[in-house]
Amino acid sequence: MSDAFVMGLGAQVMWLVVKLTAPVLLLGLAVGLLVSIFQATTQIQEQTLAFVPKILAVIVALLFFGSWMLRNLVDFTTSILGHLVNYVM
Template structure:
């Protein structure tokens, strides 16, 4: 196997991880930003007001995008598994 192909597989794996984490974390970050602006505007400084909506949104993202996430990781694993003979010899 060529070094460029191996580097491409590693790049694809890293991109997949970043995409999967981004799908789950970015909505929570945006929700946290919205809540922080609300807390600054109303001067309500309650920690549960910040934590609970982000937790619920992250869980909803897992529920709604879980099938897509599993399909992406499964497809990547299948491609890696099918390329084992090409990688070895």
């Protein structure tokens, strides 16, 4: 295997990781920002207030995007295993 092939495969894996984690992270970030703005305007400094909405947002994102994420992961894995003979030689 050439170095270019390994680097290309690594780039594909990194792009897949970014693509799969982006919806969950962005939704958690948006909810965290809204909670922070709420805390700043009301001057409520309760630490647990920040965690519960973010956890719920991540759970909702996983429920909503989970099938899409799994489909992308299975497609990538199928592609890798389908071309395994090409990778070994």
